[in-house]
Amino acid sequence: MRTPDIGAVTDALRTRLHAIWETEPGWRGWLSTVDHKEIGLRYIVTAFLMLIIGGIEALVIRLQLAGPDLRLLTPEQYDQFFTMHGMTMIFLYASPILSGFSNYLWPLLLGSRDMAFPRLNAFSYWVYLAAAIFLYSGFVVGAGPDDGWFNYVPYAERNYSPGPNQDIYALGMMLLGISTTVGAANFIVTAFKMRAPGMAINRLPILIWGTLTASVANLIVVPAVSLAFFLLWMDRQFGTGFFQPALGGQPLLWQHLFWLFGHPWVYAIVLPAMGMVSDGLPVFCRRPLAGYSLVALSTVATMILGFGVWVHHMFATGLPALSLSFFSGASIIITVPSAVAVFAWLATIWTGRPVITTAFLFYASMILLFVIGGVSGFMTASVPADWQLTDTYFVVAHIHYVLIGINVFPVVGATYFWFPKMSGRFLDERLGRWNFWTMFLGFNLGFLPMHLTGLLGMPRRIWTYSDGMGWDGLNLITTIGSFLFAAGVLIFFVNVAKSLRSGAPANDNPWDAPTLEWSIPSPPPPYNFAVIPTIASRHPLWENRLQESRARSTLDRGMTLDHGKETLTTTPMDAEPERIVEMPEDSYAPLLLTAGLATLFAGLALKAWPIAGTSGLLVFAALLFWLWPRRQLLERAPAHG
Amino acid sequence: MSATPLDYLFSSAGRRADVTLPLTWFMLIVSVVVCLVVAGLLLGSLRGAKGGGAAETAAEPVRRDHAGGLRWITIGLAISSVPLLISLIWTMAALAQVAGPPRRPEMTIDVTAHQWWWEADYHGTEPADSFVTANEIHIPVGVPVEIRLRGGDVIHSFWVPQLAGKTDTIPGQQNIAWLEARRPGIFRGQCAEYCGAEHAKMGFEVVAQPMAEFQRWRQDQLQPAPPPATQAQRQGYALTMARCGLCHAIRGTSATARGGPDLTHLMSRRLIAAAMLPNNPGALGGWIQDPQGVKPGALMPAQHLSGEQLTDVIAYLETLQ
């Protein structure tokens, strides 16, 4: 037991903490760091890279579809392109980018010095990187997955897809599942244990609610898809009969397992982004978020309902009408919590004094895109309508409004918003306006007409179409729009590159925002907070102006926790101080374990059993090394050997 | 806008599509109105707003929450729940109408989807009353017809937009769809579930005819193929049996394979190659010689016939009326 020292933020304290928390410079530190900010940035950079790759694939697809009967790609190439595009955007961009922002921001928002499990955090990133490379290994040699991102059987079975294409997809997705699962576990424990004293559950930023909800979902549903891919791999490798009707298996089992995962996953890749808007919009409207509690509740409610709507992806599979009507009803009802968020955002703007910055433009336009993606989802929730709409370009338009509208737009907005915190420099606002308008106009030009393409019957996943179907003009417009949109994204990256070098310098709290991350230097020091702050409200930096109560947060005085690499854990609900914890030093264990896993999966893909076996041993050794009880972490009794 | 082949927004010609069309329009209009209202609210909220960057943001004073937000949410939810509720009830009512036919269908057609064509089995009361055709499904007008969808190789989806929505064909299970055409006509169908290389070119047609006309068609289809009459036809016949017969069936001959479409009445069909080409000697010849040119990835091998051989084969195939 120890009574923590209380002190003010002094230079001496900063120097001491810096020495304790700093990552070793050079390649050693680079390979072993467990700093959540470094890991978060890596996630963000890698995910944006995937966005670029997936975007290029999309442009190739759009060229192929620009007019009828074009032959830029063969059907086999086209099938790989659309599969890789979907897989890349959904699994390698949309979710990791949010993990990246959350990784970077969570401890800063929560008033902690790191995530609950820093080494697990590093591991989660390395595995993501390995899985991304793994999933692309087939595509670069012309044997990429080619059955769409949801990979229906029996087409994905060996008799119809004898090449290595689907093996790579199956194994890669299992590998990626490990990353997602450990990442989710880390977020959940961090949310419940790693908050500054006083940050009770009703004072969490909405981004925390969003990522927490998404993480709980991921923890529970990712095993479904990992299992599905494992069973598929067994079918392909050993001839088991899970999905093969001839052996008493069922193709529909795949669809159930996949969508049990798939639908909650869709919410997992939008809820944190909605949280970004809920937290960011109020800053530019100069008032707190309207209806905080309702928005937090609706975030959770969306996910709970989200577990019960997976069958709406399977309306046409011949299920009994009774079960269809249940899932149809649930899918219509799920719009209610989303509507809560929309009205809360609108109310925040109406009753505030909006300042139109680039970040604001991205956030505010997201509301409209969210509604467009929402109402098209509402249409597909109606079984009779969906029997016409499903598997047409209407659904393609819907998914793009959801993923681009509710993920890409908030993420770009969030980059404008937090870039000063991360780099100490602003993104250029003038270039930002060009960035926004090109993306916004390009996106809507490309994807709004696509709804009509679908209503005129264009099925999705067709490599070409004949003229006379009424789709020519619409497709050409979509192609033009996508290129305009891509130009907008390009401007964004140009802005990032330019501003990193010559952006205007930013102070600690350039937007005059209310939350904890703005109380520390930009960019934050390795230890985040020199003293652990004590929180008295949802808006620690606006308390004097909001005058909501007499209690005040204490940010410049608090526990110093400088006896080692220490931070504080608190109780799950009220965030009362509970324990001083030692955080692990930088470690190679995460990288080693990843190397072991990656070679294990490569061995399985190449059917090189000795390699797989040997790397299995490496995995075991890395785990033993990792989990060996350490005195520094107080996992061992001090008095003994 | 005039109807395009797969359009289901501006035209419907069957009982199921008829029920779905107004529901789709209602939801579409609600959706568009909602989007316009939100866009309007967004624009309205920006009246008097000023542009700027960080300096302008930080300069603006922070306002206290005047609790006006909750009213927005409650009123917004109250208003939006009305169209939501109507859609829910309408959906259930429409589902009840389209899920099953209003009366027991008197006729059942077994449809099997293959990579990348459609097989249709018409059953009679006895075997002599049954026949198989492909890619062109005839139905009588004004009566419900049951379509038993048998899973073939991989998952496909049976879709004739102007008559009815989609029903998947799934290996290992039998799904039931039904069609009822309100008026005679030719309605295009298309596979709607991704099924491999030529998913794009897996079309078919549903021909809805008055009952008498349909019965005549049925009687025609029951006839076996006539024997070849001319020299060219005889030579073509021999080639057809030796080559085409490996995968195709022609009733009344020794070709009985079921790997590709039944050719017994090939010439009675409007289109060939799963509704991708017109059925004329030129297109037929091109298709036989180079299927991959029309449908890359198609499972039918190119035949590389000499010009004379091709003429003979077509001469014979033209007898399959």
Add this chain to the structure above:
Amino acid sequence: MAEAALARPGPLPVGPIGRAGLGFWGVAMLVASEAALFSYLLFSYYYLCATAPAGWVLEPAPKMIPGLPNTLLLLSSSFVAWWGEKGVEKGDRRRALIGFGTTFVMGTIFAGVQVHEWAGKAFGPTTNGYASLYFTTTGLHMAHVVVGLIILLCLFGWTALDFFSPRRRIAVSAGILYWHFVDIVWLFVFTTYYLTPYLGFGT
């Protein structure tokens, strides 16, 4: 008052004490995710079972020997593990070693009997969907047993090296929690494959 307690807390524990610590939360997360994995496997079984033709369940009347005694053996090993954990808690190293060692032996016997049972099956993993699921579910459980046995071995070794004390023993609590999980999951697997056929599932 409350504010003061937040800003200036009294003495706080440093590091994990007993089972309280982040590590325990971590294993709890792992267990939650793994439990989900097994629920999806069992869902797959019930789903296929409900839609499959007659005769799909290859063993409509599974033999209770050796499955039932083996199940009881695995379940009782949980109690022995708990008894051993109490040994660490009381600072009784000998009791802890006996506890972990015995649990390890019981677990090994369970695994051996299970392998023996596999060998005696009239069907293999590729016979049909039922067989595939039976071998995959019990096989995946077996993988968890093996992991649990390795953990027990580690705990045994670390206890022998005198790593733990009544205060510092988070690894023991976390490891034993995992073993309890392995045992409880088996209860569901056993019920599904050995008991539900008698209740008429799939027959």
